[in-house]
Amino acid sequence: MAIRGYGQYCGLSRALEVLGERWGLLIVRDLFSGPHRFGELEHSLAPIPTSVLATRLKDLEKAGIVERIPVTIPRRGTAYTLTEDGMALEPTLVALGRWGAERMGDPRPGESVTPESLAMALRTTYTKPGAMEGAIELHLADIVLGIRIDGDGLHLAPGPLTDPPTVLRVTPDIKRLIVGELTQDESRAQGIVDVEGDPVGLDLFAAAFTLGA
Amino acid sequence: MAIRGYGQYCGLSRALEVLGERWGLLIVRDLFSGPHRFGELEHSLAPIPTSVLATRLKDLEKAGIVERIPVTIPRRGTAYTLTEDGMALEPTLVALGRWGAERMGDPRPGESVTPESLAMALRTTYTKPGAMEGAIELHLADIVLGIRIDGDGLHLAPGPLTDPPTVLRVTPDIKRLIVGELTQDESRAQGIVDVEGDPVGLDLFAAAFTLGA
DNA sequence: CTGCATCCACTTTGATACTG
């Protein structure tokens, strides 16, 4: 199981040796939302074959990108988490994800949206919304994501917020608002976004997440 | 030859569908220095199998990243060049290359440095050197690269400059200067860099190209 | 049940040879 290199002494080649294998960067993406167990990764990356997931995790661990840590809840076991080197991939993933998001068309049949892919979509489309700050709880189907925007930037966490000022319920077509294809009003009229609580939350959302404009 | 997707409606997944195959991003990297013919790519990406290069180029063309253009020098034929979508990958490649460069150790036996990988290394380590501006002709073995730094940023071109104020002749160990492991004087003493012409060129180089500091 | 390992059909890659 030797490294399949590219024969060049080059940072990009070296990065691709460890990250260029299939599913590798998606595993890293999913671990950005915190430690995950094997089974959670298997679920959020479906349809990944378990054999590939197992070998990839071993490769990433050997490369110092992923670490195994013991966890006790909901029961004893191991989870996988990013090392500092793994965390350092964030700007790269955002750059690549943004490039892809600007060019992706509509969902293909059978494609799904996961909490992690939604979080990545928000990270890639985030641009500091002037002086606006606030919190939003975002619902997409059964996915719930807590969004907080403050002076430090964007903070994402899976799961609900405590006492959120605004709750947004959206469909995957929310992308049409983000890319500027629809206005806020049009999006609401078409049922793409439903606002509960303080309506300024939608203004914040629309200001913070934009693409290609 | 259908697309091997990841089953997720996600910008990162979509980007990886087209760019995640082996050699793909290295082809894009090489095309950043301008149009190249099949044979030039084969040479600069050695040891890439020609069959893989051919299919990759077709895939990248179908994905709208690469374009075939007719060329007449040195003889009639076809060359490959980046489309606007391909050019838009620069921040991504720089981010990934920088991550890799910060973590790559020493050259492995048999690894080479090509003009394109050297150019990528300079792009990934470039940081605006304050108000300094100037031009440098960089030699590494038989590679010659023209470097110009002005108010617009960094400009790289393969081949010599006309009347360069400074010529630097370096070895791959120049990386030790870039990462701050050696000072300018130590680098010169160890024969890692040889300065010809205005010595301020080395100051400019050391200020403009740094990593991990 | 979770966390993988094993097996097998299939696809991709690598190396070399070959053609217009």
Next chain:
DNA sequence: CAGTATCAAAGTGGATGCAG
């Protein structure tokens, strides 16, 4: 020069097995 053809080796996808 610019690829295609061929074939072995390695990687992937999908199903199943099995230990803790």
